[in-house]
Amino acid sequence: MKLYEFPPTRSIRARWTLQELGVDFEAIEVNLVAGDHHRPEFRKINPAGKVPALVDGDFVVTESVAIALYLAEKYPQKRLLPTDLRQRAEVDRWLLFTVTELEQPLQRIVRHTSLYPEALRQPAEVDLAGREFKEMAAVLEGHMQGRQFVVGDGVTVADFVLAYTLDWGNEAKLLGDCPKLISYMERMYARPNAAPRIAQAVASLAAR
Structure with a gap:
C-alpha cells in the first residue's frame, strides 16, 4: 500500500491507523508548500488535490476518515472496529x-x-x-x-x-x-x- 501524505495535515490520521495495524506501507510525501498536490500525476490519484490518499493495489481511497475505516475493516483481526x-x-x-x-x-x-x-x-x-x-x-x-x-x-x-x-x-x-x-x-x-x-x-x- 502507498500513503500519499503531508504533515501536519489529516494525513496523520491515516498514518496512525496504519501504524497501529502494523501494516507495511510506502509513504509518499506530497509537499503542499511546493505545490505537489497540483501536479497531474497526483491529480490522477485524487482529483481534489488533497491528502491523504491511500492506494491499495488498483484501489484508491481518499478522505482520512474513509481511509481509517477501510483499513480497520480490511484487517478485522486487529479489532479497531467493534462488531456489535x-x-x-x-x-x-x-x-x-x-x-x-x-x-x-x-x-x-x-x-x-x-x-x-x-x-x-x-x-x-x-x-x-x-x-x-x-x-x-x-x-x-x-x-x-x-x-x-x-x-x-x-x-x-x-x-x-x-x-x-x-x-x-x-x-x-x-x-x-x-x-x-x-x-x-x-x-x-x-x-x-x-x-x-x-x-x-x-x-x-x-x-x-
Missing part, C-alpha cells in the same frame, strides 16, 4: 461528530487566519468558530467522564481521528476548559504506535 451493531453505530456517531462539530470550526479558523488571502479573512469568523468548537468540546468532555476510549473498552479508529482533532484544537488553544479531553489526548499520543503530534510534524518541516 450498537457500538459500531457509536463509532460512526463520534467520527461524524469529530469531523462536523469539531473539525469544521477548526478549518474555518485556519482559513481565516492563514489560508485565505488577507483581504478575504474575517476575524469575526475566527471568534465565532472558536466558540462553536468550545461548545461541542464541552459535550465531548462530558461524554469522556469515566472513559478511557471514546467508544467501549478498547481503542478504535474513532480514537485516532478524535485525538488528532483534539491536538489541532489544542494547538489553537481551545481546550483549556476540557481537562478530561487533554488527558485523553495525551494518553492516546503516548501509545507505542501513535503518529507524530502536529507540533512535531511542523517542527520536522521547519528543520529541513
Whole structure:
C-alpha cells in the first residue's frame, strides 16, 4: 500500500491507523508548500488535490476518515472496529461528530487566519468558530467522564481521528476548559504506535 501524505495535515490520521495495524506501507510525501498536490500525476490519484490518499493495489481511497475505516475493516483481526451493531453505530456517531462539530470550526479558523488571502479573512469568523468548537468540546468532555476510549473498552479508529482533532484544537488553544479531553489526548499520543503530534510534524518541516 502507498500513503500519499503531508504533515501536519489529516494525513496523520491515516498514518496512525496504519501504524497501529502494523501494516507495511510506502509513504509518499506530497509537499503542499511546493505545490505537489497540483501536479497531474497526483491529480490522477485524487482529483481534489488533497491528502491523504491511500492506494491499495488498483484501489484508491481518499478522505482520512474513509481511509481509517477501510483499513480497520480490511484487517478485522486487529479489532479497531467493534462488531456489535450498537457500538459500531457509536463509532460512526463520534467520527461524524469529530469531523462536523469539531473539525469544521477548526478549518474555518485556519482559513481565516492563514489560508485565505488577507483581504478575504474575517476575524469575526475566527471568534465565532472558536466558540462553536468550545461548545461541542464541552459535550465531548462530558461524554469522556469515566472513559478511557471514546467508544467501549478498547481503542478504535474513532480514537485516532478524535485525538488528532483534539491536538489541532489544542494547538489553537481551545481546550483549556476540557481537562478530561487533554488527558485523553495525551494518553492516546503516548501509545507505542501513535503518529507524530502536529507540533512535531511542523517542527520536522521547519528543520529541513
